[in-house]
Amino acid sequence: MGVSSDKNEDTNGEIFFLNTNFEIDINNLYDENSWYSSLKNRDEEIEGIKSLIIEEFNIIMENTKKSLNDYNKNEKFDLSLTFLKDMHFVACTSNSEIKLSEGLIIHYYNFFKGFLKAHHNSYDFDDGIVEMIPIKFILYHEIGHVVHGHIKLLENRKSNNEAISTLDQKSLEYDADAFALSRIFDEYNGVIKNSIDNCNNSEEFKKGFELMLLVLIFEKVILGIVIAFFIIRKPDDFNKFDTKKHPPTFYREVLAIESLKSLLASKINVQKIFADCELTLTKYVGYDDSIMQKFVADILDNIVHVDDIIKNWNERVKYEVKKYSRFPVEGIDFVFEDGKPVLKGTF
Numbered sequence: 001m002g003v004s005s006d007k008n009e010d011t012n013g014e015i016f017f018l019n020t021n022f023e024i025d026i027n028n029l030y031d032e033n034s035w036y037s038s039l040k041n042r043d044e045e046i047e048g049i050k051s052l053i054i055e056e057f058n059i060i061m062e063n064t065k066k067s068l069n070d071y072n073k074n075e076k077f078d079l080s081l082t083f084l085k086d087m088h089f090v091a092c093t094s095n096s097e098i099k100l101s102e103g104l105i106i107h108y109y110n111f112f113k114g115f116l117k118a119h120h121n122s123y124d125f126d127d128g129i130v131e132m133i134p135i136k137f138i139l140y141h142e143i144g145h146v147v148h149g150h151i152k153l154l155e156n157r158k159s160n161n162e163a164i165s166t167l168d169q170k171s172l173e174y175d176a177d178a179f180a181l182s183r184i185f186d187e188y189n190g191v192i193k194n195s196i197d198n199c200n201n202s203e204e205f206k207k208g209f210e211l212m213l214l215v216l217i218f219e220k221v222i223l224g225i226v227i228a229f230f231i232i233r234k235p236d237d238f239n240k241f242d243t244k245k246h247p248p249t250f251y252r253e254v255l256a257i258e259s260l261k262s263l264l265a266s267k268i269n270v271q272k273i274f275a276d277c278e279l280t281l282t283k284y285v286g287y288d289d290s291i292m293q294k295f296v297a298d299i300l301d302n303i304v305h306v307d308d309i310i311k312n313w314n315e316r317v318k319y320e321v322k323k324y325s326r327f328p329v330e331g332i333d334f335v336f337e338d339g340k341p342v343l344k345g346t347f
């Protein structure tokens with residue numbers, strides 16, 4: 001989800017995202033050898049998970065194509081999906097292809113499923129619709145880089161010899177995350193709406209039912225997002241902020257909270273659910289309290305950078321994205337009012 005510079009030069013112009021450089025080992029989460037050895041002799045299971053992911057990707061692509069806007073029609077949109085046995089990135093994207101790291105993506109899937117199972121009492125909405133959330137988030141994030149024209153923007157900057165600052169890169173990552181969240185929100189909101197529409201009870205009952213579904217489903221959505229960030233989180237996330245291409249995962253979480261807050265309005269307490277998920281997850285992997293305290297202290301020390309990313313997006317980057325985006329751009333084409341996108345008069 002970060003745009004890696006080292007790999008750009010030797011991949012025929014392909015742009016790599018989410019380069020994770022697993023140099024830190026926390027409970028073996030980032031230990032490439034232990035991951036691959038744990039997957040040995042499990043070919044059938046791996047193929048099964050891969051076909052689930054391909055199925056998910058096809059649905060996501062179909063949904064995205066349906067929602068494409070008339071803007072920038074000459075920017076074609078079609079992507080294929082391939083798996084690589086390479087642990088140096090989670091996902092990377094060009095204008096024609098998304099590549100996923102087989103080892104990491106299967107780890108994501110198993111980690112989330114294992115976590116849901118371990119917390120079966122509190123996470124018992126077990127009909128298969130939530131297991132894919134972290135992977136859905138990654139896929140939508142990568143698709144967002146394409147349909148919002150980020151790749152085109154970077155290519156154009158490059159061909160004009162214009163610099164791409166790491167702050168600009170971070171603003172693009174912020175936008176890709178926001179895109180992924182809004183697509184996931186739309187998808188599950190559709191599931192909830194269908195259930196309510198098919199319900200013949202009183203309006204009052206429907207209201208209560210809707211709230212219950214919102215909490216049940218979005219708790220897991222938020223958990224999936226927290227896990228998506230958690231797996232690539234590193235204790236040195238906050239160091240060298242200026243030179244890194246993607247925001248530290250905690251910032252991305254703070255930004256995701258803000259995005260989900262505008263999508264869910266005041267219906268559920270997004271911030272509290274994020275905090276609870278973070279805490280449960282910390283216990284699940286047996287994190288020492290001190291690791292968490294250090295993260296929190298680092299966030300507070302550096303929180304100003306979150307504003308920098310948003311400010312840079314709002315003041316400059318969104319206008320450049322608008323030139324290439326196949327979707328409406330928030331703040332230009334529409335704004336959120338009380339959880340609903342309201343179109344502005346620019347088109």
Ligand SMILES: [Zn+2]
Pocket residue numbers: 001002003017018141142145173176
């Ligand atoms: Zn990205």
